[in-house]
Every structure is written in structure tokens, then in C-alpha cells.
Amino acid sequence: MKLKKAFAAVAMSAAALFGATAPAHAQFSGDVIRIGVITDMSSVYADIGGQGSVEAIKMAIADMGGAVAGKKIEVISADHQNKPDVAATKAREWFDTQGVDMLIGGTNSGTNLAMAKVAAEKKKPFLSVGAASSALTNEQCSPYTLHWAYDTTALAKGTGNAVVKAGGKTWFFLTADYAFGHQLQADTTKVVEAAGGKVVGSVRAPLNASDFSSFLLQAQSSKAQILGLANAGGDTINSIKAANEFGITKTMKLAGLLVFINDIHSLGLKTTQGMYLTDSWYWNQNAETRAWARRFFEKLKRMPSSVQAGDYSAAFQYLNAVKAVNSDDPEKVLAQLKKMKFNDIFMKNGWARGDGRVIHDMYLMQVKSPDKSTEPWDYYDVVQVFKGEEAWTTKAESKCALWK
């Protein structure tokens, strides 16, 4: 680091000595375009994001030919251990000393809200892909944040509406006891009540609880028709497992509010068949997504999650914007991102709204029964497509000060 600074100093004094002025077309901050990704690399969400996210970003870089305007593109990654303070410190360090031009936020809402603050302070683009909390483009929206893949509002509108329509009028929530779970429960409650349903109770379980059977018995005694799982990752997996074991699925239907394909893969179709879930992407949608997914599979021996596809898309579109304005200047690139259309394997005709929300189609899926699944990872039927702005927060609902 010291060396780099010394070089910079020498270069600057040389420039002063020889009276050279900076050429007007030097619009890049350094010799490389550096993308940073901070995500869960080792804990509960590492399969959904983790190394797979880094590989997806590398695929985007490869698809851009490894360079834009003669500048090499690099990706660096770090593990936030699901701790907001670790994420914020790392982000600050990277912007200050590593010359990171754009930051991609991986899984976990708490860490993303912290990184968004740092990016706003440093005036650098922050593309949040793995986080669910709709606060990123609502109460805490920022001109430097783009929320790329999905959020709690879209999940609630998708699954909540579908389940109430299918006859699930009374709900009980099993909620992960932190910001994300609370937000997801609140958003879903709104949707359920608006659709004529009723929430009869809820229980908050600590993150990573060792056993869910106590909570599930409480849910069962509520006599609700639907058990809404406002949790994620390992918590969702273990609560679905225990619900089957205790025969709760005989009297209540499960509604997983945030379920990734990796969760379905590890639970198996026998346990999860018939379940509704909302997601932003599914690998087995069309020839284009399949082709990309198989490239990913070659490297990681598993199919990509929607978050990993979103990581690819975020990096790819950022680099396209850099190419279009021939600069990595944050303001110019962000302005470009906010006026272009996004077309890639993740979305078609996507665009960034004034609150930072990236608008694209969302999908309501139903998990296939084992006999309908034709190959490994062939798990979903797409039962409904939420077009364009349908799934997202409306202007009337939004509390984002930038979008009024």
C-alpha cells in the first residue's frame, strides 16, 4: 500500500515538474476496474451466495472479454460472517485502500444495510443482490444503492396472495427473530389481510435454533390453516423437516416465504412437493438460462441460485454501463445504469427505478412432485409470472425520500 502511495506521489510531483496537465479523456480511477463482493462465505447462507457468487461474477467478467476500454477487470471477495460491523469495515477498507469501484452485497439484510451506508458516504455504487429487506429501497434508500434481485415486499405479494387465493385464510407465522424475519412477517401480514385473510398468531424463534418442534406445536395449537415460514436457509430447512416429522403438514399447509432452490435440493422433493414459493429466477426457464446454468454447474457441481444469477447480472450490467460511458466515475456510471434497459440471463427489459429498486419479472413457483421431476435440480413449475412493477412496492406505499 505504501508503495502504491509513494508511486502516486512521485507521479504527481513529476506531473507538476513537467507542467503536464491531466489529459481530459483519463476517465478511469486506475488501471483496473475492481469489483468487490462481500457475502456469507462460510455460514448458513454460503450455498445461496458464497463462492458461487464470486464464480458468477467471474463469468460476467469473462463474458465482457476480461477488460473494458483496455482496463482489466478484477473481482475480490470477503466473508462478512453475517456481521454488519465486519461488512461495513471491509467495505470501508476496500473503498479507501483497494480502489474498489463497485461493491456487490451478498446475502444477509443486516450486512447490506450497513454496506449501503458506507457506499453512500464514499459515493460509490452498491449493488445489493443477496439481501431481502425492502428497507434498502424504502426507509433507507440511497442514490448509490441498487437493489438487484428480490425483496421482502415481492416475496410477500407473490406467495401471500397466491396462498390466500388458494383458500389459505388463517395464518400463523414462525419468524426468524431478527430484522429480516420481522420485516418479512410484517410485509406478508399486510398482503394477507388485504386479500381477506387473517393472522391468528406468531412465534419468534432465535436465528439458528437447534430444534423447531416446540415452536411448531404452538403453531399447531393455533388451528390456523397456513404456517407462514418467515425465515431462511437452515432455519427453513429444519422447520420444514420437523413439521413433516410431527405430522403438522397433515393439518396445516406450509408457506415458505423465502425459499431458495438449494433448500429444496437438500430437503428433497418428497418433503417439499406442492409448496408455493416466490423467486426472482429459476435456472430451468428457457434455453438461455439453462445454457448459463450448465456453465455454472461445470464449475461448482450444483445449479445456481437466483442470487448467484443476480450476481452475474449485476456485474454484467455494471460493466456494460462502464463501457457505455467509457469511465468508472461513480456518478456517470450510476446515471447510465438508471437510464439503460437490462437484458441478460437474469432479466428481460429490467430497469432501475428512482428508489433504487431494479424492476423485473418475479415468479410464483410450485415445487414438483418427485415423479414429475425429469432430472436433478428440475424442481419447479412456474405457475404465475408477476410482470414488471406488479410485484414491487408502489409509489403510494414507498417511504423513500428520493422517489417522491
Add this chain to the structure above:
Amino acid sequence: MTEIFGIPLQAFLGQLMLGLVNGAFYAMLSLGLAVIFGLLDIVNFAHGALYMVGAFAAWIMLDKWGVNYWAALVLAPLLVGTLGVIIERLFLKRLYGLDPLYGLLLTFGLSLILEGIFRDQFGVSGQSYAVPEALSGATNLGFMVLPNYRAWVVVASITVCLGTWFLIERTRLGAYLRAGTENAKLVQAFGVNVPVMVMLTYGAGAALAALAGVLAAPVIQVTPLMGSNLIIVVFAVVVIGGMGSILGSVITGLLLGVIEGFTRVFYPEASNVVVFVIMAIVLMLRPAGLFGKEG
């Protein structure tokens, strides 16, 4: 309907039962820790990782070679017990007589390595292990529907705990073991091979952890993180029961499982801290633990 502490009797009995099931796991894991600490003076931080390896061993055997649950119940502990013996021979035996901190650091490092290897191979979402055919289904106890498998867990673990206690407290071999920890040199002078005994003890402790892992495999998702999620609570159980006290750790394990279960009903948000609150209180009032001897 009859009510106890404001909750219906049925729900009360149901939660009591669930608490016992979870307590059975705590008991079996803390038992292994207590045996190892009592006889080797090693704080075995790798215990959670060995539990995880046991569960994975069962899953891999079923997935790759079709080895059924009952065989895995014997084979996985044997395998992990052997791993334990290797760990003792290669590493731990160099640490006897040193500050216990070294043993703690070594086993902590080992557990990180084991966890990392499995994470790399299998990912964190984990694998599902199906409940064995003979134990699937559930029994209606009147106050709750108890999955047969959970009932089996309670029976199996209490049998194992009592067996271990009997072996150590009531047999000649156990007497050697206890004597060996009091004064190794003197016992060796009587012709008992103490180093081998210590090695086998660590192996047995590891096997106990693996057995708990196999028992847990059908109940929770088999993941590389399953051990580290549990081990801290188990340590608290050992501390509350009294370090090295065998019967103490078993009773405390069951008791804390039940207390934790009820916390999940009355104040669910506190259910993952209640064990530590109890630990703090016990340490203030009885620093040696509930069943420990004041040193």
C-alpha cells in the same frame, strides 16, 4: 381443562416430552465431554465436530454403499472412535502435563479444520437423512403426537448414558480409569498400561459424540455446521453440571433440555440464552457446578 402455569395440561406434557428429547442429546454429548475432561484433563472443543462427522459418516455410508441406519449406529462410532484414537496418538498425547489451554486451542483448531473440509465437500445446506423404516410414523400419546423416532432417541441415549456411568463407576476397568486419573504413575506401577487406557478413553469419548450424531441425523439436517451450533450449549451444560462429573452432566443435560423447551413456550425470544443465564447463576452460587466437588 386443567392448566399448569397458565398453559393447558396437554401442551405442558407435550413440551415436557420435547424438552426431554433435546435434553437426551445434550446429555449424551456432555457425557463424552465430561469423561474426556475427567480422565484426560482435556477440554475437547472438537466434540461438536466429531458429532458432525458421525452424522455425516452415517449419511455417506447410506448414500454411497446403502449401509442402513442400524449398521451405521455401530459403524459410525467405531470409525470416529478410530479417528479419535489417531488424534490422541498424533497430537493430544504431546500436551499432557501442559496448561489445559493448549489442549483447548488444539481441539478448537481441529474442529475448524474438520468443519472446513466438510463444508468444502458438501456445502452448508446439508443433506437429509431419512428416518429408518421401523421407526417412522408417530404414536398418539393422548396429549401429543410423538414421532416414534424421537421416543427411540430418548430410550437409546438414556441407555447409553447409564451404561457409561456403570462402566466407569461400577466395574474394574472403570476403577483403573479413575485411579489412573488420580495417580497415573502408581497405577502404572501395578502393571496397568495407562497411556493405552487414556488413548482408548479419548476414542470412546469421540465414539459417543459420533453416536449422538447418528441419532441426530434423521431429526435435523446433516450439515457441517450442526456441531458448532450445539457445542457451546453442551459446554454450558458441562459447566453447570460440574466439570468432569459424569452423572452430573447427564442429569443436567436432561434438565436443561426441559427448561429450554419451556422457555420456547413462555418467552421464545430467550430460548437460546436461557442456558447461559442459568450457567451464570450457577457459577455465582456454586462455582464447581451443581454436581462438582469443591476443589
